[in-house]
Amino acid sequence: MIVSMAVAGAIFGAALGGWMNDKFGRKKSIMSADVLFWFGAIIMAFAPTPWVIIIGRLFVGLGVGMASMTAPLYISEASPARIRGALVSTNGLLITGGQFLSYLINLAFT
Numbered sequence: 001m002i003v004s005m006a007v008a009g010a011i012f013g014a015a016l017g018g019w020m021n022d023k024f025g026r027k028k029s030i031m032s033a034d035v036l037f038w039f040g041a042i043i044m045a046f047a048p049t050p051w052v053i054i055i056g057r058l059f060v061g062l063g064v065g066m067a068s069m070t071a072p073l074y075i076s077e078a079s080p081a082r083i084r085g086a087l088v089s090t091n092g093l094l095i096t097g098g099q100f101l102s103y104l105i106n107l108a109f110t
Contacts, residue, residue: 005061016065026073033063071091
């Protein structure tokens with residue numbers, strides 16, 4: 001339940017991020033995602049019980065969904081046309097590369 005709440009939050013965060021992109025713009029959407037990350041991290045850091053961790057993971061998931069919807073769009077709009085594809089691809093590569101590295105670290109600890 002704790003792990004899956006981040007995924008559930010990301011689903012709704014992506015939908016919310018798409019709406020926020022159109023309504024408020026890219027920068028405000030990214031800043032909103034950052035605030036959600038921060039609140040989620042603080043909630044999880046001081047969680048006295050597992051259900052509070054679940055709430056924190058939900059906030060972090062919302063931030064992940066919003067950021068994954070907004071960041072590539074912002075990068076593509078703010079970058080020069082000649083390197084636009086490379087920058088968006090690098091963003092995706094670094095995200096998935098970071099996930100792979102975290103799995104390797106987890107494997108080393110197990």
